[in-house]
């Protein structure tokens with residue numbers, strides 16, 4: 073589903089990703105772990121299409137298409153979804169307007185009928201309930217005044233509505249309390265399936281005990297240093313990143 | 323009427339002396355009227371342009387007065403039942419029916435001592451609109467003024483005068499629509515408004531200006547608020563090649579309250595100038611101003627806001643905020659907030675900000691499938707609606723939101 077080949081990228085003239093190779097097949101869940109500043113969010117932004125990153129070498133294909141050639145909205149329509157490490161606040165735009173505009177934009181691009189206000193509200197309320205969110209959060213401005221955990225849930229609500237094929241979760245677990253973690257993990261797991269894939273970025277083994285990965289990768293210094301099965305996450309939790317030349321105390 | 327002729331010839335003499343303001347004048351520093359001055363405008367004659375009545379803007383059932391090129395059009399206007407003593411009509415008609423009333427108020431608020439466009443308006447004084455509400459009467463239905471510009475083969479100008487008098491505890495809502503029919507040669511609308519609010523009177527005054535790219539639009543408003551009077555004003559500027567809304571309010575009686583807000587959306591080579599002077603001349607008055615600009619292409623926004631607090635105006639509460647969103651590298655805003663405080667027990671704040679669209683928010687929206695134009699429209703709409711939210715009349719708020727939204731999508 074997703075093939076990343078020898079990906080090099082920089083911000084300004086500072087190289088951050090230095091040759092990433094990663095292949096994710098439909099039905100698989102991959103986890104990426106790695107020290108702060110190693111380039112995990114950079115990779116997720118490049119996959120989602122954020123401006124300001126220059127791909128200097130390599131390629132990314134998604135369902136056989138050159139993903140990097142698409143603007144962010146086309147990637148979203150094609151089924152790529154990024155849950156942000158830091159969801160953005162948008163004053164003055166109500167969450168429900170945002171969600172409805174996004175959902176209908178995606179449906180339109182997918183050749184599906186748009187939902188009217190009633191249909192949307194019904195759907196949004198159902199999804200809200202599943203994620204333990206109140207209807208009141210639909211009325212408020214997007215993420216404005218939301219707690220850290222509420223922002224993360226709001227991102228998962230967007231995921232549930234947009235029905236993605238490739239979901240990238242960038243530290244979705246950080247800031248979530250134990251119950252919220254379970255609710256979010258359930259939401260994510262309900263989107264697992266033979267035709268979907270996931271890339272889960274996290275610092276903690278705990279999320280991976282709920283969303284069990286097929287493969288775990290260690291990203292450090294802009295490169296995937298090691299890959300393994302789900303037991304690699306446990307090993308990292310115990311030993312840290314020292315063996316990859318990262319001094320954790322620094 | 324000799325007093326009228328006297329007024330006119332005084333205006334003529336003043337304008338001959340003053341001419342149009344020059345950029346070397348402090349409060350015209352950013353707004354160059356050179357192009358206006360170089361154009362030879364003919365005074366518009368009462369236009370008989372064909373205007374379909376159902377095409378006239380109206381946000382709510384109202385008393386409607388329609389003007390084409392400054393001339394009153396009874397055939398397009400809709401007079402309806404009004405409470406006893408309320409006068410709503412064209413200036414020419416009310417001058418004929420209630421000469422003493424007009425004579426008593428005309429020229430009282432507008433002080434043309436140093437103001438060229440105002441003197442020019444006085445020189446051409448002929449028509450306009452009058453709203454008079456007697457003591458204790460609350461006018462339910464808003465009054466809508468529809469000011470249509472219909473450009474011809476040659477540049478045309480008109481100089482409407484608006485006279486609003488609300489007596490003690492009277493209340494009214496006034497909505498102005500200014501727009502152009504089709505294209506044509508340059509037009510110059512040079513309006514002057516005089517507003518008198520008696521003790522405890524309340525006026526809501528909303529204006530939407532969307533004239534075409536050949537239009538020059540100058541508007542000078544002078545208002546006086548007595549004890550506990552309240553003025554709520556909103557200026558929505560979408561049109562005209564060059565426009566200036568100048569609003570001067572004197573808070574003359576204790577406890578008077580002015581809420582003045584606006585949004586200007588400019589593109590192409592438009593210039594939109596908002597100049598306000600709030601004169602706190604009495605204790606315990608409040609003024610609240612919020613102006614937001616969206617400026618694209620090579621357009622230029624100007625905001626000059628002066629708050630004057632006179633020595634006896636203790637317990638003044640004056641707030642002013644000007645914000646501008648610059649959507650292109652060539653877009654420009656000149657903001658000059660100014661506080662002049664001569665009293666010590668006051669709460670005053672002002673601020674001016676300018677910035678561009680939040681890139682993080684843009685990416686967040688696009689990552690959810692909304693294309694660039696849609697994301698921009700959503701963000702700019704939210705930004706503008708924050709100012710429009712100041713409008714307390716719901717139908718007007720919705721109508722102005724729709725106008726701004728239409729601008730964003732065109």
Ligand SMILES: Nc1ncnc2c1ncn2[C@@H]1O[C@H](COP(=O)(O)OP(=O)(O)OP(=O)(O)O)[C@@H](O)[C@H]1O
Pocket residue numbers: 083088106107108109110111112113114115124157
């Ligand atoms: N816009 C930017 N400008 C300058 N430097 C940047 C920018 N974006 C990322 N970087 C730098 O790139 C490096 C990788 O950052 P990135 O956010 O991808 O790390 P991360 O692996 O997600 O870290 P964390 O675990 O703390 O979230 C960091 O050193 C960061 O400072």
Ligand SMILES: [Mg+2]
Pocket residue numbers: 112113114157242243
């Ligand atoms: Mg990160």
